[in-house]
Amino acid sequence: AQSVTQLGSHVSVSEGALVLLRCNYSSSVPPYLFWYVQYPNQGLQLLLKYTSAATLVKGINGFEAEFKKSETSFHLTKPSAHMSDAAEYFCAVRFSGSARQLTFGSGTQLTVLP
Amino acid sequence: GAGVSQTPSNKVTEKGKYVELRCDPISGHTALYWYRQSLGQGPEFLIYFQGTGAADDSGLPNDRFFAVRPEGSVSTLKIQRTERGDSAVYLCASSLNPGQDNGYTFGSGTRLTVV
Numbered sequence: 001a002q003s004v005t006q007l008g009s010h011v012s013v014s015e016g017a018l019v020l021l022r023c024n025y026s027s028s029v030p031p032y033l034f035w036y037v038q039y040p041n042q043g044l045q046l047l048l049k050y051t052s053a054a055t056l057v058k059g060i061n062g063f064e065a066e067f068k069k070s071e072t073s074f075h076l077t078k079p080s081a082h083m084s085d086a087a088e089y090f091c092a093v094r095f096s097g098s099a100r101q102l103t104f105g106s107g108t109q110l111t112v113l114p
Numbered sequence: 115g116a117g118v119s120q121t122p123s124n125k126v127t128e129k130g131k132y133v134e135l136r137c138d139p140i141s142g143h144t145a146l147y148w149y150r151q152s153l154g155q156g157p158e159f160l161i162y163f164q165g166t167g168a169a170d171d172s173g174l175p176n177d178r179f180f181a182v183r184p185e186g187s188v189s190t191l192k193i194q195r196t197e198r199g200d201s202a203v204y205l206c207a208s209s210l211n212p213g214q215d216n217g218y219t220f221g222s223g224t225r226l227t228v229v
């Protein structure tokens with residue numbers, strides 16, 4: 001079955017430290033990949049997307065993600081965490097043949113420590 | 115409107131009752147999606163509309179769930195004979211057209227609590 005796995009339901013980093021949030025998917029065909037952020041009591045906001053162009057994708061708020069086909073991964077990174085980055089992050093995948101629906105991971109809650 | 119609007123933002127209902135959740139997409143967006151997000155989990159797909167028709171309803175959990183979009187804009191998700199397990203945040207999203215892979219614009223959701 002096609003699935004999306006986010007390793008680590010909670011990640012804590014110090015302000016200014018590297019942020020690394022992991023996402024792996026199960027599919028032999030490279031899908032479309034997305035990262036969303038959800039702040040408390042708000043809707044999901046698109047951070048960035050991979051749609052078969054450059055494998056290193058830059059998004060908003062200084063985030064970027066690299067698609068690695070050999071590892072079936074799409075990890076999200078940011079060089080220096082800011083307090084305002086504290087939120088829940090979701091990796092989402094549109095698998096080939098799944099029409100327009102997205103399959104989401106279970107999310108990673110990012111805490112930024114002062 | 116400027117964004118996807120969902121009403122109500124919160125709904126508490128008794129087990130067995132009928133509820134309707136409304137989604138007003140971004141003006142001109144032809145594609146509309148409903149997702150359900152249970153506590154501690156990512157959103158799960160329910161149904162996708164292209165225009166007025168349901169193009170994919172494979173995510174609806176059972177026949178108590180139904181959604182309509184009669185004029186190709188506002189959509190209503192209807193849940194009959196609600197159960198406690200239906201408690202979740204129901205998210206609506208829209209996109210300009212189904213071929214556009216820019217992701218969707220999500221609303222803030224309706225938090226449904228069945229007591």
